[in-house]
Structures are given as structure tokens and as C-alpha cells.
Amino acid sequence: MKWHVLTPFLQARHELWMTEHLQRHQFNIVPAHYLHDPLRARASLSDWGDFMRQNARAHRESRRTEGLLTAFPPLALTAAAMKTLTRRSGPLVAWTFNLGGLYGGLKQRLASQVLRSVDAFVVHSRQEVRNYSAWLDLPEDRFHYVPLGRELQDPWLEEDREQPFVLAMGSANRDWPTLLKAVQGLGYRTVIVAPARTLEGLALPPQVEVLSGLSREACRALCQRATLNVVPIANLQTASGQVALIEAMMFGRAVVATRCPGTEDIVRDGENGLLVPAGDAPALAERLQALWLDAAWRARLGAAARVHVHAHLSVAAECARMQVMLDRWA
Structure with missing residues (x-):
């Protein structure tokens, strides 16, 4: 299967993510071409425009039956919207689907409708499987718990015993x-x-x-x-x-x-x-x-x-x- 990878942190096609370690698949990195403030509480209209343009590039470069692999909710949401509009048949996997909190009202209803075209959500806590399933009114088997991984590094400093804190x-x-x-x-x-x-x-x-x-x-x-x-x-x-x-x-x-x-x-x-x-x-x-x-x-x-x-x-x-x-x- 060929996958088109959309993340907010890969700025060039040669940059590497976890996909470099995988076998039996091909991966096309779709560069972000933007730098957003990671500490910003909410995405701006300009940010959403960047997400849509990145997804548009992915759709131009891919076939309808090929897969989309996204990281973080904004790209999953925009990819799901475009998948529905273009009637793609390829799978959409939303990795690291982690919201800062759950909201209600119109935003919740819109998210529930748009995200139905996501084939698999990957979350990093077991509780999120149940919470997101109920919030989006989607079956629990659409959500998969995968522990968050970090690049391992050995310690190089000792505990400060003279000035503890x-x-x-x-x-x-x-x-x-x-x-x-x-x-x-x-x-x-x-x-x-x-x-x-x-x-x-x-x-x-x-x-x-x-x-x-x-x-x-x-x-x-x-x-x-x-x-x-x-x-x-x-x-x-x-x-x-x-x-x-x-x-x-x-x-x-x-x-x-x-x-x-x-x-x-x-x-x-x-x-x-x-x-x-x-x-x-x-x-x-x-x-x-x-x-x-x-x-x-x-x-x-x-x-x-x-x-x-x-x-x-x-x-x-x-x-x-x-x-x-x-x-x-x-």
C-alpha cells in the first residue's frame, strides 16, 4: 500500500518520521510548508488554510485508492473533509488523535459528521478510546490505543543534591x-x-x-x-x-x-x-x-x-x- 503522510512537523520530503522503519509499504511525505506556534491554544483561520492546502497537495499527488496517514487532529479533520468531498476509497488513518479537551454544540456535531470518513483513530491513552467514541458517536473499534513512543536517550547528569528542587x-x-x-x-x-x-x-x-x-x-x-x-x-x-x-x-x-x-x-x-x-x-x-x-x-x-x-x-x-x-x- 502507498501512503501519503501529512504532519505539521515535516517540512521537506526527505525528512524522516516513524514511517522510515516500516516494511511492505511506500510513503510519500507531503511537506507542511508552514510553521505554526505549537503553544497556540487554538488554530487560526490562516492555520486551517495551511492544513487545507497541504491536504490538497496530497490529493493531487495520490490515487483515490491510496492511503492517507495524518498526525494530530487538525490534519485528520481536513483530510476527512476532503476524503468525503472527493469520494476517495483509500483508507485514512489519524495518528496521534489527541484533543486538548472535548467541546459541545455545533463544533461537536460538525466534527462527528466529518470524522466518520476516518477509518482508524490512533490515541495514546485507553480512556480516550471510550471518550472519543462517545463524543463522536462512533464505534469503539474505530479507535486504537497505541502507547506514545519517544527516542530513547541515556541520562548524562546526576541529581543536584547541593541545591535540590x-x-x-x-x-x-x-x-x-x-x-x-x-x-x-x-x-x-x-x-x-x-x-x-x-x-x-x-x-x-x-x-x-x-x-x-x-x-x-x-x-x-x-x-x-x-x-x-x-x-x-x-x-x-x-x-x-x-x-x-x-x-x-x-x-x-x-x-x-x-x-x-x-x-x-x-x-x-x-x-x-x-x-x-x-x-x-x-x-x-x-x-x-x-x-x-x-x-x-x-x-x-x-x-x-x-x-x-x-x-x-x-x-x-x-x-x-x-x-x-x-x-x-x-
Whole structure:
């Protein structure tokens, strides 16, 4: 089967994605030819125009029976619309179908109608299978859980024992109010890496420092040096915070995360990390304090976390699942 690949992050045909590791299929990268702000909360009209033009190029370059493989919901939505309008018969697979939240009204009804032409949705949490199925009024067997994979990297820095700190990173659906309440009484130095706008209007305890605009390498360095990594989430409908969570675990660091879609599939509470109820500042403070005072426990959780990531959450593991998925149409 020949597939035409549409992602917002591949800018040229020679750039590589997971598809380079797959067999028995051909892949045509349809370049994005645009650069959107990844931190923007919503796509603009101009952004949607870019998505439509990318899909139009894919349709010009493909036969009606060939497949379309998209990454992220906006390209899946525009591809589904064009598939319906042009009456394509080839499969449409929507990889990494992850919305920041579920909405209602006209937008929901429109999405439900347009996305019926998607043959398979790939999501990165088990809960999303049920939630998206109900939200779109589509059968659950149209949705497939595939754990998110990351390029594996070995740690190169040790925990900073001279100036210990709690670290929380991210921009989408972070529960900063609960984190701030939890660390306020503890007094531990806390570093938050996030766009400043996401903390507007919040009172920061004196020991909290906010950093923005850091490079990926700088974020990974902080992740390794931190005494504790925290992923506080304010989203109980769809998956959020998985990248920050997986990378901390990949480096063998102890993590505390909100129990929610996505984290529940990655963290085995008490085995490779700790989970706390959503919005429960006292529970979060209790877990942070317990880990802060017990270096041996942190080391055990971190070691188990690293083993889990290497075994189940690598790009190679996600590629193997993509191979199985696309082979349905081989």
C-alpha cells in the first residue's frame, strides 16, 4: 500500500518520521510548508488554510485508492473533509488523535459528521478510546490505543543534591494552582518551565521560579538535575503531559503525576512512579514530601521507570504498532 503522510512537523520530503522503519509499504511525505506556534491554544483561520492546502497537495499527488496517514487532529479533520468531498476509497488513518479537551454544540456535531470518513483513530491513552467514541458517536473499534513512543536517550547528569528542587514542565492543561498550593507549605525550591501566560493571575510562593523559552536540551538537563519531577494535570477527558512524564521516566527520575487519561497508562502507582487524585493539593504535598525525604525510594522508582520506558515507550515500540495497524490495508 502507498501512503501519503501529512504532519505539521515535516517540512521537506526527505525528512524522516516513524514511517522510515516500516516494511511492505511506500510513503510519500507531503511537506507542511508552514510553521505554526505549537503553544497556540487554538488554530487560526490562516492555520486551517495551511492544513487545507497541504491536504490538497496530497490529493493531487495520490490515487483515490491510496492511503492517507495524518498526525494530530487538525490534519485528520481536513483530510476527512476532503476524503468525503472527493469520494476517495483509500483508507485514512489519524495518528496521534489527541484533543486538548472535548467541546459541545455545533463544533461537536460538525466534527462527528466529518470524522466518520476516518477509518482508524490512533490515541495514546485507553480512556480516550471510550471518550472519543462517545463524543463522536462512533464505534469503539474505530479507535486504537497505541502507547506514545519517544527516542530513547541515556541520562548524562546526576541529581543536584547541593541545591535540590522540584521541577514541573509543560504548557497544555497543567494544574498550576494545585501544584502551587502543594509546594507553598513545603517550602521546597520549585522550578516551573512554562509559558508565562499560563500562570497569569496566580500568586507564586517565594521559592517558586518560572522559566520560559528554554531549549529542549535545557529542559532535559533540568529534568535530570531535579530531585522530583511533577506532572500536574487539569484535564480528565483527554491525554495531557505524556511527553514530560515519559522523558522524566526515561532518565530514571522519580515522578509524581495526576491520575488522569494518559498518566494512568504509563505510571504504575508505587512501582515506577506515584499518582495523586486530580486537584488534591494535600495529597500531592504528602507524596512530594515523602519522596523528597527518601532518596532510596526515589532511586527505586526511577530505575523501574527507566526500565518501563525502554521496554514499552520507545519509538521502536510505536513503530511496531504502526506496522501492525497499516498492514490491515497491505
